[in-house]
Amino acid sequence: MTVAVGYLAGKAGRSALYLGAEAANTLKTSLAVVTVVPKPWTTPSPARIDAEYAAWADQLAADSHREAQASLRQIAEGLDVSFHKVASRTPGEGLLQAAKDLSADVLVAGSSSDGSLGQVVLGSTTDWLLHSSPIPVAISPRGYRGSKAGKLVRVTCACSGTPESVRVVERVRALAERLDVKMRVVSYAIRGRTMFPPEVGLHAEDSLLAEWAKQLREMLAKLKADGVVGDDVELVVVTGNGWDEALDDTEWEDGELLALGTSSRRTIKGVFLGSHGAKIIRYSPVPVLVLPS
């Protein structure tokens, strides 16, 4: 039972550490900082280059350890923090291996530094994680420095209305109850582009959107009627001309976490991000938690 954070010096910034510390605080558990370094060539070799490579990997791990420690000294007061070095061929595999060895509840990673500040941007490692992790993965927006409240205030669950997503809502509810925070369920209805030439009229997509929003509304109301969520849970349908607009139109609180499930297109157990999920993550201004199916 712990929160595992992937951290590597010079990569992805410190946002993951903030999110990890916050998660560990909220879950009242320990924090494990995992650094994945390249696996050296272990076959004995006279070539000096291999030894240099191993030394560099050790140095990288030590730097990461030092930097992480320096950051966490300020933000993780009273937390039980441990540092782990894992040698692996790819960062993703290394993180999953470490998470498994540490029996972590959740794996926290940062956004790629390619995106703009405040957005969740998937890098090659996080993208890989979101298609293979057996445990929940949390991703912090780039430059995330924790909420002002210092803890999680509300969990928003994105729900598409499929039976799988309803199960995700159930799990998010369990999570919200365990953490004793408010919960909200949001469904997105996004307008398709107007066809050109407009052979079916210019407003065909409008009526589709209205119908979609209506169905989502009924679906959400049914969640409450069926007791999937409690009476105090806020239910919102957001419609928009695009995912960016819809995510911007959603009200976000300080200390909010956006939780979503994975695509129903995957049969085996694990996280597998769908196309809608990927778009929601891309435009989310708050940390995202992706739950495996």
Next chain:
Amino acid sequence: MTAPSTSLTQQMMRRRPVIGAPIAHGASDHLERSIGTFQLTLFGVGATVGTGIFFVLSSAVPEAGPATVISFIIAGIAAGLSAICYAEMASAVPVSGSTYSYAYTTLGEFVAMGIAACLLLEYGVSISAVAVGWSGYLNKLLDNLFGVQIPQALSAAPWDTTPGLINLPAVILIIMCALLLIRGASESALVNTIMVMIKLGVLLLFCVIALTAFNTDHFQGFMDSGWAGINAAASTIFFSYIGLDAVSTAGDEVKNPQKTMPRAIIGALLVVTSVYLLVTISALGAQPTEEFASEEQANAGLSVILENLTGSTWASTVLAAGAVISIFSVALVVMYGQTRILFAMGRDGLLPSLFARVNPRTMTPVNNTVIVAVVVAILAGIVPLDYLLDMVSIGTLVAFITVSVGVIVLRVREPDLPRGFKVPLYPITPILSVLACVWVLRGLHWYTWAGFGVWVAAALLFYVFWGRRHSALNDGGDGYIPTAVPGEDDVLVVRPKDAP
């Protein structure tokens, strides 16, 4: 349509599922949810407060004396018992068919068809009768205002006591209602709201004027007529509470029906009861009880009291105008109810799907409304209906009894069904409601029963030869009726700023 393989008894006993009932081939699946609690409440008030209150005092007060107030309360309680049974059924089975759908859900297809016959009779004959009455009030209003009257040939049916050619004002009223209903349900609800406000305003005006002459001496000898008189008056008054069931025909068109419907039914009951009590108390205080029995009061109702008090005719003109508007709203709501019951039947496949086809632009059953208007207009324009009115009462009371029984049946069969409202003191309330209806029914003549029996038998024959072969339950129809989801209004919908 393939021949059904199930036996006749099985077909007669099969029930419509509460959730996911099938839609007959060719029928539309839904109407537009556009009516809110306030408008729905006024629907109930509009259908209930008709001309009854203008006239019932002249027959009730001679029976019960000043204790007519108690008769009103008793009748209100008796009608209220069925109203709260309606409230529970409407919250559990929120569809447009009113009692017909409740019977279909609880007692099976055969009973449902019988109840449908009762309702069609109740609503169809009421609209015609009300339209004929409207023509009388219009004449009186025109006479009061301009001193002109519509010629006899154009304001009486060919077989009336003083025969005419056609009752044109009645036909025009029905056409106006039909046009309004075709235009849209929310538009009709808005017009109804305005008319009900005027109607209540006129009644309150009466109360205010009558209270200026209030004299407690008129209440002396309060209980002189005894309980026999009070009971007799109560059973007369009971009929002026009929109409609250019209609310339950709006099940497919109100927002959040599980909550809205019971609120509207009970709200309407409270409004109607308080208005009736106010009018009764102020009328009783304004003149001695003996005067209620006079010939002119029987003919002109409350307006005579006003004329006596104010010494001029303007008050009676206002009341006549009030009655014209009042009856318009009764006809509108009752006709609305008629079309929605036929819609529900067409959707369930017990009538041709023609009745359940909805115009995609106005979201109203246009064909259905036109057919109803034509039939009702012919009835109102040509046939004198006085002797049919008692059959309306039987139809209504049988429907009330069915709903009360339905409440018990549904509680036993589907105890876990979500209900937005539950009858208090179950099972006493529904049982008392049945008893109250039986008590009122016992006063009706055998020939009324015979006529009623023939009509219901005809409807059941139609079922045996046509309905049972076309019921949507035979083959699952074209899909499922979308059930209103409780709590839909709790869901916030965020739309882009530039969206309409």
